[in-house]
Amino acid sequence: LRAGRPARQMPFGPDSLTRVILVSSGKGGVGKSTVTANLAVALARQGLRVGLVDADVHGFSIPGLLGIAPGTQPTRIDDLMLPPVAHDVKTVSIGMFLRDGEAVVAWRGPMLHRTVQQFLTDVFFGDLDVLLIDMPPGTGDIAISIGQILPHAEVLVVTTPQPAAADVAIRSGLVARQTGQRVIGVIENMAAFALPDGTLLDLFGEGGGAAVARALSADGDEVPLLASIPLSPALRRGGDQGIPVVLGEPDDIAARAIVDVAERI
Ligand code: ADP
Numbered sequence: 001l002r003a004g005r006p007a008r009q010m011p012f013g014p015d016s017l018t019r020v021i022l023v024s025s026g027k028g029g030v031g032k033s034t035v036t037a038n039l040a041v042a043l044a045r046q047g048l049r050v051g052l053v054d055a056d057v058h059g060f061s062i063p064g065l066l067g068i069a070p071g072t073q074p075t076r077i078d079d080l081m082l083p084p085v086a087h088d089v090k091t092v093s094i095g096m097f098l099r100d101g102e103a104v105v106a107w108r109g110p111m112l113h114r115t116v117q118q119f120l121t122d123v124f125f126g127d128l129d130v131l132l133i134d135m136p137p138g139t140g141d142i143a144i145s146i147g148q149i150l151p152h153a154e155v156l157v158v159t160t161p162q163p164a165a166a167d168v169a170i171r172s173g174l175v176a177r178q179t180g181q182r183v184i185g186v187i188e189n190m191a192a193f194a195l196p197d198g199t200l201l202d203l204f205g206e207g208g209g210a211a212v213a214r215a216l217s218a219d220g221d222e223v224p225l226l227a228s229i230p231l232s233p234a235l236r237r238g239g240d241q242g243i244p245v246v247l248g249e250p251d252d253i254a255a256r257a258i259v260d261v262a263e264r265i
Contacts, residue, residue: 026168067242147179
């Protein structure tokens with residue numbers, strides 16, 4: 001990324017035909033990146049042209065989830081960068097722009113803002129139907145920057161069933177709305193899963209997804225709970241192997257829940 005030259009037009013502004021969908025959560029570890037990677041692949045499987053930006057500066061786990069080898073960088077042609085393509089999804093991660101050993105978590109707000117802006121401007125995605133952005137958890141600098149750069153973006157909020165996760169997820173949804181973005185749905189992840197004998201194991205309790213959807217619904221603007229994705233060894237395994245479960249084990253319940261979201265949004 002280069003500083004000190006005039007900015008090119010950002011291709012995902014309000015006039016663009018690309019739907020921009022931010023995937024947010026109140027806190028880390030709720031499976032936001034795992035869900036985002038699978039959703040991107042599921043949308044691509046429908047024949048849509050899909051881009052995915054990993055803006056989770058503290059995690060940047062998207063390349064691994066999609067099986068992109070460590071160290072892979074966008075291809076440079078003059079001053080344009082072409083994103084790597086994995087499972088038909090054009091993908092860039094903030095981690096691809098770090099010099100060895102550089103820790104982005106130490107960057108200040110203005111630096112992050114400039115980086116995100118350049119990310120969206122200098123990476124050549126071509127025409128896209130959907131651009132997904134894996135947001136950092138919470139309501140920090142990046143969330144506010146992206147809110148300013150892409151005020152027409154739509155937002156999906158991911159939470160676990162646990163009340164503590166739901167409370168912070170509600171806050172991140174409200175901040176998105178303050179910057180003019182529309183929350184289009186809530187995805188509950190890590191919900192109860194059925195043991196072989198049929199018993200339901202609700203490790204993280206229940207009700208968080210419904211509570212977030214309720215809290216973010218305003219008069220006349222209902223925010224739906226789009227899915228309750230159970231805990232799933234297959235979903236976790238797919239992430240570890242870089243083969244998203246929607247491709248590798250599409251009959252898994254978690255995979256089916258994510259494909260269903262891709263069909264409904
Ligand atoms: P976040 O992006 O919210 O920090 P991740 O997507 O990195 O969360 O997920 C955190 C961990 O939980 C990962 O190890 C992932 O494989 C695992 N995980 C996510 N969702 C599920 C699920 N439904 N069932 C089992 N493991 C999951």
